[in-house]
Amino acid sequence: MRRTDLAAGLRRLCLALLAAAALARPAAALTLEEETLFPGTPGGPVLTVLSTTDTAIFQPLVVAFQARRPDITLRYQVAGSQEVFAAVHDGATEADLVISSAMDLQMKLANDGFAAPHHAAETAALPPWARWRDQLFAVAQEPVVLIVDRRALGGLAVPRTRAALTALLRDHPDKFRGRIGTYDPVRSGAGYLFATQDARQSDSFWRLAEVMGALAPRLYASSATMIADLRAGRLALAYNVLGSYAASSLPPAGDVQIIELQDFTHILLRTALIPRTAPTPDLAAAFLDFLLSNTGQQLMAQKAGLPAIDEAALAADQSLRPIRLDPGLLVYLDPLKRRRFLAEWSAALRQP
Amino acid sequence: MRAAAPGSIRRRLLLQLLGGAAVLSVLLYLSVRGVSRSAVEQTQDSILGAATIAVAEQLRGTDEGVDIDIPYTAFSMLGAVGQDRVFYRIIVDGADLTGYADLPAPDDAPPGLNPLFYSRPYQQALVRLAAVNRPVIAGGHTAQVQVIVGQTRSAQEAIVADMAWRAAALGLGFFALAALLAVLTTRSVVRPLDRLAGALGRRGPQDLRPVTQPVPVELAPLTAALNGFIARLSGALKRTETFIAEAAHHIRTPLATLRARAEIALRQTQDEATRASLREVIRAVDDSARAAGQLLEHAAVVYRSDQRAEAPLDLAALLRDIGQSYAPAADMADVALAVSVPDSAVMLTADRLLVETALRNLVDNAIKYSGPDGRVEMGLGVAQGRATIRIADRGRGLSGASLADLTGRFRRGRNVEDVVGSGLGLTIVQEVARAQRGRFTLRERDGGGSCAELTLPLD
Numbered sequence: 001m002r003r004t005d006l007a008a009g010l011r012r013l014c015l016a017l018l019a020a021a022a023l024a025r026p027a028a029a030l031t032l033e034e035e036t037l038f039p040g041t042p043g044g045p046v047l048t049v050l051s052t053t054d055t056a057i058f059q060p061l062v063v064a065f066q067a068r069r070p071d072i073t074l075r076y077q078v079a080g081s082q083e084v085f086a087a088v089h090d091g092a093t094e095a096d097l098v099i100s101s102a103m104d105l106q107m108k109l110a111n112d113g114f115a116a117p118h119h120a121a122e123t124a125a126l127p128p129w130a131r132w133r134d135q136l137f138a139v140a141q142e143p144v145v146l147i148v149d150r151r152a153l154g155g156l157a158v159p160r161t162r163a164a165l166t167a168l169l170r171d172h173p174d175k176f177r178g179r180i181g182t183y184d185p186v187r188s189g190a191g192y193l194f195a196t197q198d199a200r201q202s203d204s205f206w207r208l209a210e211v212m213g214a215l216a217p218r219l220y221a222s223s224a225t226m227i228a229d230l231r232a233g234r235l236a237l238a239y240n241v242l243g244s245y246a247a248s249s250l251p252p253a254g255d256v257q258i259i260e261l262q263d264f265t266h267i268l269l270r271t272a273l274i275p276r277t278a279p280t281p282d283l284a285a286a287f288l289d290f291l292l293s294n295t296g297q298q299l300m301a302q303k304a305g306l307p308a309i310d311e312a313a314l315a316a317d318q319s320l321r322p323i324r325l326d327p328g329l330l331v332y333l334d335p336l337k338r339r340r341f342l343a344e345w346s347a348a349l350r351q352p
Numbered sequence: 353m354r355a356a357a358p359g360s361i362r363r364r365l366l367l368q369l370l371g372g373a374a375v376l377s378v379l380l381y382l383s384v385r386g387v388s389r390s391a392v393e394q395t396q397d398s399i400l401g402a403a404t405i406a407v408a409e410q411l412r413g414t415d416e417g418v419d420i421d422i423p424y425t426a427f428s429m430l431g432a433v434g435q436d437r438v439f440y441r442i443i444v445d446g447a448d449l450t451g452y453a454d455l456p457a458p459d460d461a462p463p464g465l466n467p468l469f470y471s472r473p474y475q476q477a478l479v480r481l482a483a484v485n486r487p488v489i490a491g492g493h494t495a496q497v498q499v500i501v502g503q504t505r506s507a508q509e510a511i512v513a514d515m516a517w518r519a520a521a522l523g524l525g526f527f528a529l530a531a532l533l534a535v536l537t538t539r540s541v542v543r544p545l546d547r548l549a550g551a552l553g554r555r556g557p558q559d560l561r562p563v564t565q566p567v568p569v570e571l572a573p574l575t576a577a578l579n580g581f582i583a584r585l586s587g588a589l590k591r592t593e594t595f596i597a598e599a600a601h602h603i604r605t606p607l608a609t610l611r612a613r614a615e616i617a618l619r620q621t622q623d624e625a626t627r628a629s630l631r632e633v634i635r636a637v638d639d640s641a642r643a644a645g646q647l648l649e650h651a652a653v654v655y656r657s658d659q660r661a662e663a664p665l666d667l668a669a670l671l672r673d674i675g676q677s678y679a680p681a682a683d684m685a686d687v688a689l690a691v692s693v694p695d696s697a698v699m700l701t702a703d704r705l706l707v708e709t710a711l712r713n714l715v716d717n718a719i720k721y722s723g724p725d726g727r728v729e730m731g732l733g734v735a736q737g738r739a740t741i742r743i744a745d746r747g748r749g750l751s752g753a754s755l756a757d758l759t760g761r762f763r764r765g766r767n768v769e770d771v772v773g774s775g776l777g778l779t780i781v782q783e784v785a786r787a788q789r790g791r792f793t794l795r796e797r798d799g800g801g802s803c804a805e806l807t808l809p810l811d
Binding site for chain 1: 419420421422423424425426427428430431432435436437438439449450451475476477506
């Protein structure tokens with residue numbers, strides 16, 4: 001889930017890149033992919049945000065926040081979702097705010113008592129499905145989509161449901177052999193979450209997995225690389241991709257089409273929590289409230305390309321189903337359950 | 353509501369009703385809260401138990417050992433009621449298979465296949481736990497598997513707190529309603545008493561009619577006793593007056609005989625000492641006869657005060673009649689009697705005998721206490737719905753005595769020893785004025801003498 005090309009351009013713009021600073025810090029298990037300092041008033045308070053979202057995406061929000069609170073220096077750290085989870089779980093981070101797209105891991109952190117409570121008008125205004133207790137809050141809702149290269153279809157109808165997709169793949173194996181991309185749930189936490197939610201939602205997922213398995217699919221660890229391969233023509237379709245990444249990195253009127261499947265389309269919630277160990281939880285709360293405010297949500301949608309929390313949009317389309325923030329998410333994190341699911345998935349996908 | 357006096361029925365009744373309502377309200381609050389708490393607890397326990405059993409049902413024995421496929425819905429349903437933290441632990445033959453290894457296990461073995469519920473502190477919260485045991489055949493032997501699922505109870509606490517608020521609101525509402533009813537009940541209970549007391553309080557001092565106010569059966573003995581008392585009182589009064597009247601009558605007749613005999617004896621004897629004695633006798637007899645007469649009049653007035661024969665009465669004509677009837681007596685006493693009344697009739701409703709008796713007493717007094725060549729003026733004026741009869745003389749006046757001094761029974765002024773009198777005249781006038789809802793005043797006149805005024809209301 002990285003957008004290295006954009007982030008590379010951004011790095012030059014940033015006032016300070018502190019990748020080396022990680023080495024100077026006390027021994028920590030956390031390996032950062034990026035660390036960017038947005039300086040405020042010298043000598044002012046420092047807010048550390050640990051996130052799975054690339055700096056480039058969050059930069060407009062940080063800039064707007066600092067326009068309101070110029071005294072705050074914001075240290076923005078990026079790491080993989082598993083690393084973020086482990087760092088908070090093992091107390092290996094001094095982050096004030098943790099933002100992650102791995103809903104299940106965030107849920108486990110909150111459930112196991114690693115999140116501090118936070119009350120504000122902004123959090124209270126969130127719809128019930130977009131927060132858990134007063135500890136976990138969704139800042140963006142992102143559909144999990146199918147992306148199709150129409151050139152590869154060669155005039156065939158674009159599938160709108162999983163059943164149609166299964167039929168398409170089964171009927172035209174030659175068009176798609178080796179040209180299907182999807183997440184590798186073994187390597188990717190997001191891929192695992194999407195696959196388990198698919199499996200939970202419908203049996204059609206297993207049929208689809210079996211059909212895909214017969215067509216030698218390519219497995220990816222991030223949406224970004226999947227989309228890059230699709231743009232390069234190496235893939236005909238990519239299944240279970242984060243729509244927000246797709247929408248912002250694809251030309252609006254190209255041959256590549258983003259499809260929200262009509263039988264159901266999961267909505268991933270990008271969630272934030274304030275760790276109990278946060279050195280400056282009040283700054284974290286201020287930033288979180290800003291992200292959830294009307295201004296923050298507008299910037300989120302327009303500048304960051306992450307869809308704002310919008311209950312009306314979900315109500316209007318019955319096929320959009322937000323992944324529920326409830327203890328059910330803990331189930332697939334159980335090692336036995338994970339082992340069993342991955343075994344089943346491998347059996348379906350890696351057929352002899 | 354009026355402030356209740358100490359020992360008031362109203363206050364006692366109200367306090368007892370309010371106290372009862374308060375006790376019932378508190379009981380209602382406590383019982384609703386208790387029932388709702390146990391209901392919520394039972395509901396939550398059964399959900400937790402169902403989730404635990406749902407997990408346990410997924411236990412499988414394999415050749416390698418025990419495996420489990422934790423159902424998503426088992427945990428998801430725990431999130432249905434509220435947003436509570438969920439913990440689980442699965443132990444196979446005393447060794448942890450998966451879950452939270454430090455989650456407290458139950459002290460006792462769960463009964464049979466049913467879950468055992470218990471509460472323990474865990475991760476800075478009080479956690480409600482359910483444990484079930486299942487034997488699983490795995491790897492050739494039977495393994496004892498214990499499944500423990502726990503959940504914090506913040507949603508339950510929130511529901512119970514909400515229920516408690518509702519119960520409190522219910523109790524308060526109940527109390528407010530009961531208080532309103534208590535006030536209304538107290539009022540309706542005390543109202544007949546108030547009415548009876550008010551009716552008795554408004555009565556004049558002479559009003560000895562029986563109480564006819566409708567009263568509740570509980571008060572009937574009281575009014576019956578009161579009426580009996582009133583009847584006895586008025587009977588006693590009547591007997592007294594009758595006795596006085598009869599006594600006066602029985603005294604007057606022999607006195608008249610005695611006076612006649614004394615006058616005959618006076619005419620027949622020439623002895624001056626005897627004549628002087630006889631004159632003393634006649635004077636004493638006159639005095640006694642007059643006293644007896646006034647006693648009789650007084651008795652009649654008092655009796656008639658209670659049972660007046662009201663009828664239209666022309667005061668002007670009455671005054672003229674009285675003036676005429678007293679003309680000879682005035683002549684004999686060398687007193688000029690001037691009567692000045694309007695030509696037109698002055699009508700009011702009154703007992704003629706009472707008014708006439710009062711006026712005769714006043715005129716008689718005026719003539720009696722005027723010396724020779726005195727002048728008595730009788731006048732009648734009408735103003736502001738009242739008729740005022742004025743009888744003025746140039747006699748010896750009151751010598752500073754007040755009306756109250758002079759209207760007591762058998763009380764006389766200090767300057768009248770030489771004049772025959774009983775001390776009942778002004779008492780009678782006062783009684784009449786009261787019976788006719790009028791007013792009687794007596795004052796000194798400028799330039800000597802006194803002026804009596806009897807004011808009576810016109811129709």
